[in-house]
Amino acid sequence: MEWLGLQLFADLPATGRIVIDCRHEPLLMLLAYLVACAACFATLDMVERQSHSEEPTAHRQWKMLGACCLGGGIWAMHFISMLAFQAPVEVHYDVSLTVLSLLIALAVAWLAMQSLDRSHMRAHHLLPSALLIGLGIVLMHFVGMAAMETGARQYYRTGLLLACTTIALLTSLAALCLARYFRNGSGTRHQLMKYGASLLMAGGIIATHFTAMSAMTLVIPADTALRLPSGYNSLQLALGIGFITLLISGASISAALADKKLQSKEHDLRRVSVLLGQLDQARASLQQAAHYDALTNLVNRRGFNQVFAERLAEHKATQSRLAVMFLDIDHFKRINDSLGHAAGDELLKVIASHIKSATRTHDLVARLGGDEFCVVTSLNSCDEARHLAQRIMQRMKEPIDLGGRRMVMSTSIGISIFPDDGSSAEELLKHADLALYQSKDSGRNSLHFFNDKLKTQASLALQLEEELRLALLEEHGLCVHYQPIFDMRSGQVAKLEALVRWHHPQHGLLGPDRFIAIAEANGLIVDLDLWVLRHACADLAHLQRLGYGDVKVTVNCSAVTLSHDELPVEVETALLLAGLAARQLELEVTENALMGDIQRTVNLLKRIRALGVALSIDDFGTGYSSLAYLKRLPLDVLKIDRTFLQDVPGSQKDREIVQAIIVMAHTLHLQVVSEGVETVEQQAFLETHGCDYLQGYLLSRPVPLADLRPLLERVQRESKVLNPCGGKVLQGSPDLFAGSPGYRAGASIARRGH
Structure with a gap:
């Protein structure tokens, strides 16, 4: 080719x-x-x-x-x-x-x-x-x-x-x-x-x-022809x-090579520029984090204090009025407990948006922590503050879609006015907080302005704190009432739950709702718990001498007391002083009290259990515990919270929940006590599904030690009514077994540990 x-x-x-x-x-x-x-x-x-x-x-x-x-x-x-x-x-x-x-x-x-x-x-x-x-x-x-x-x-x-x-x-x-x-x-x-x-x-x-x-x-x-090479x-x-x-x-x-070096220098300069930009962003982010809430992007407590002080100084100079509003979301804890903290955070974002949209552009809106918000606004009259608060409450009532559920939240609001209710930031905030507590005590979803009556109530709380401290020191005025817990098999009183009361010289008999919160807030709760423990052991020893040797006493233990390292020693000392066997004492702890440092709690409970004292978990199903924690705890008894029994037997879901709790507890080799038994239908349902013990208004209300012996004697005479073999239910006399309405209001607080 x-x-x-x-x-x-x-x-x-x-x-x-x-x-x-x-x-x-x-x-x-x-x-x-x-x-x-x-x-x-x-x-x-x-x-x-x-x-x-x-x-x-x-x-x-x-x-x-x-x-x-x-x-x-x-x-x-x-x-x-x-x-x-x-x-x-x-x-x-x-x-x-x-x-x-x-x-x-x-x-x-x-x-x-x-x-x-x-x-x-x-x-x-x-x-x-x-x-x-x-x-x-x-x-x-x-x-x-x-x-x-x-x-x-x-x-x-x-x-x-x-x-x-x-x-x-x-x-x-x-x-x-x-x-x-x-x-x-x-x-x-x-x-x-x-x-x-x-x-x-x-x-x-x-x-x-x-x-x-x-x-x-x-x-x-x-x-x-061949051509020879030339001189080329x-x-x-x-x-x-x-x-x-x-x-x-x-x-x-x-x-x-030069371009590579030049480009390397350009990259270095660019990196330096990027680092400087990042440094500026970090500085801005730190400023943002220091003064703004990361979740809601509202001003946080630190930023609020700074801006509030500046605005207050301006209003002092112009002698104009200023309103401080404290807002607290009603029953927000239920959202965290039921849907989780992630859902709670999403809800807080929506609520912050609602509050912001209901206020004016020049109003100061801050999130002080948790579900607490604060609004500071300039005004000409108190009516302006009321209208703004009502606008916020109305905006809050709009339905919110969260976790596949459509819910409506409400808020309680407390308002203080400058200069009527104080001249300093500390005074105004404290008085707005007192007004907020009045809104919560009034049934929530309401607003209240600060007044002198609230200040009087705050003074009363301070007085009660001082008198409670003195009552504990002198052991005068406090007493213990006992609510029987019935054994379903024998129909006899098997246990007595010790519940503290206070005979106040001016205010009469006070339920725990009047002073437990004061004791918790002021560090008196440990002394109060140990006082109840010692007196309950002494009272049970007295009942033993009267012939009631088979009865046990259960004593509530608060979360603060449960974190007390000397609690096992105090329990042992109380038993020795009363001459009581350890098997006759049972300590009740709530779920939330257990969920702190779980390993430390387990070790402490094991030390108490080693003494021979029984342990009970109270208010089961209302806290944060899980089966993973429950199986690790050295428990003997599980108490079903009264909230699960309220709609039994009418509610199928509640029936199934109670039945599941009983089965689960028995699987974990725990005895079951059901609180809040108020109807014979509830008693029959619990008897049918194998509940071990019953406690509630149907059977007996809490009574002082002096009234306890007649009650025990009457129960012994009527125990055949509770005998499961006879197929009957308890038919006690109204004066003995019906709980008074006044007691019901305080009994819910008693479930918290007293």
């Missing part, structure tokens, strides 16, 4: 003279290899710069420079190698074909740079690109060979011709892979590997050329081309 005067895939002619004295100048061969190495290294640098250029113009410029370095280097290597070829014939080069070979080399190099411009190059992209580049290099070589005019014809052997093409294809594939690999990286090892890759790529390119040259045989036709100095031309090519490659490499 003849192409551009080249005899490809053709046999040697039968006639003609074969030129056999052909050789290559070693110095020019080495120069060609060096030119190829420099071009390959420069191309790798151009590819790296191309991939790291962020501006489109610079990206295109590096691509063009890389194509020039690679194409010019391949062509210069080829032309220098052609000049290194020496034969005993005259050699000239056709200018047009030589220029065409250069253009082919540049086109092939542009194709290579274009292929390397892909961010992700798969095999189906890589192989076609390598094929086109390899064939382009072969085409460039044979166009350059066609430019050589010697008077002889060029014949090429098929095997070496195919080997040349294969080497070109493999070299192109390897070059693409290496160039993609070295696009990223830094350091000495990376640079050394790049040098090695350049030597390898240059070796493949020059191997392609000399394999093709080995495939060539020069044949002078028989009718053509190929060495000088080759050195000139090599020098120019090396100069271009070196300049390109220097430009790439």
Whole structure:
């Protein structure tokens, strides 16, 4: 096959003279290899710069420079190698074909740079690109060979011709892979590997050329005269081309190195700028976190105190009126208990939005913590404050979708007015808080202004605190009432729950709702619990001497007392002083009291249990405990809270809940006490489902020790009514078993631990 005067895939002619004295100048061969190495290294640098250029113009410029370095280097290597070829014939080069070979080399190099411009190059992209580049290099070589005019014809052997093409294809594939690999990286090892890759790529390119040259045989036709070589100095031309090519490659490499350093400095400056921006953002975030609530984006307590002080100073200067409103979300704890704290947080966001939308733009709205909010507003009359509070309450009544439920919340509001209710921030906040407590005590979902009566009530609370402290110190005025707990199997009184009362000299008999909160708030609850414990043990010892040796006493233990490390020692001391066996005492703890430091609580309860004292969990189902905690606690008894029994047997869900609790408790080998038994239907339901003990108004109300013995005697006479074998229910007399309405109000507080 003849192409551009080249005899490809053709046999040697039968006639003609074969030129056999052909050789290559070693110095020019080495120069060609060096030119190829420099071009390959420069191309790798151009590819790296191309991939790291962020501006489109610079990206295109590096691509063009890389194509020039690679194409010019391949062509210069080829032309220098052609000049290194020496034969005993005259050699000239056709200018047009030589220029065409250069253009082919540049086109092939542009194709290579274009292929390397892909961010992700798969095999189906890589192989076609390598094929086109390899064939382009072969085409460039044979166009350059066609430019050589010697008077002889060029014949090429098929095997070496195919080997040349294969080497070109493999070299192109390897070059693409290496160039993609070295696009990223830094350091000495990376640079050394790049040098090695350049030597390898240059070796493949020059191997392609000399394999093709080995495939060539020069044949002078028989009718053509032999023209001897002229004085043409190929060495000088080759050195000139090599020098120019090396100069271009070196300049390109220097430009790439300078750009790399410049870009590195730009990146450093950019990082510094980013760090400075982040520092500003962090400073702003700290300022935001210091003065604003992260959940609702309202002003927090710290920011509120600062802004409130500034506004109060302004109103003092202008003698204008100012309202301070304390808001507390009614029954918010139920949301956290039932739906979880995440749902509670979402609800707080919506509530904050409602409050903000109901106020004016210049009003100060803050979240002071939990579900407590505060609004400070300027006004001309008290009616403005009332209207604003009513607007907030009305906005709060809009339904809220939360966790697949549609609920309506309400709020209690307390309001104090400057200057009527105080002149300092502390006074105004304290008086607004007192007004808030009045709203909560009035049934919630209401608003109240501060008045002197509230101050009187606060003074009364302070007085009660002082008198309670004195009553504990002198052990005067406090007493214990007992509510029987009945055994379902025997119908007898099995236990007595000790409930504290206070005979106040001015206010009469006070239930726990009047003083337990005061004791908890002022650190008296531990002393009060231990006082009840000692007196309950002493009273039970007295009952034993009267012949009631099988009865146990249960004493409530608050969360604060449960955290008291000396509680086991106090229990043991109370038993010793009363001469009472440990098995006759049972301590009741609520779920919430158990959920503090669970491991510490378990260890403390184990110490008490080791004494022989029984342990009971009170108000089960109303706190935060789970089965995972329940099985770890050393408990003996579980008390079902009265709230689950209120709608039994009418409510199917409540029936199923109570039944499930009984089954679960028995599975954990716990006895079950049901509180709040008020109807015979409830008693029958509990008896049917295996409840062990009953306690409630149907059976008996709490009574003082003096009235306890007649009650126990009457129960013994009527115990046959409770006998399960007889299939009957308790039918006690109204004066003995019916709870008074006045007691019911205080009994709910008693479940909290007293």
